[in-house]
Amino acid sequence: MIKMWNMIVSYLPDWKVCTQAFIVFFVPYVISKFFNWVHAAEEE
Numbered sequence: 001m002i003k004m005w006n007m008i009v010s011y012l013p014d015w016k017v018c019t020q021a022f023i024v025f026f027v028p029y030v031i032s033k034f035f036n037w038v039h040a041a042e043e044e
Contacts, residue, residue, distance in 0.1 A: 013021075
């Protein structure tokens with residue numbers, strides 16, 4: 001069981017890679033949502 005788990009974990013990227021991917025994809029999404037909200041608030 002432990003050997004199988006170690007084999008699965010070895011295929012997963014490092015936590016730094018996951019953090020960078022989170023920043024690359026999530027931060028622009030949040031920024032675009034924020035500007036959409038500001039634009040909608042200005043139109044009202």
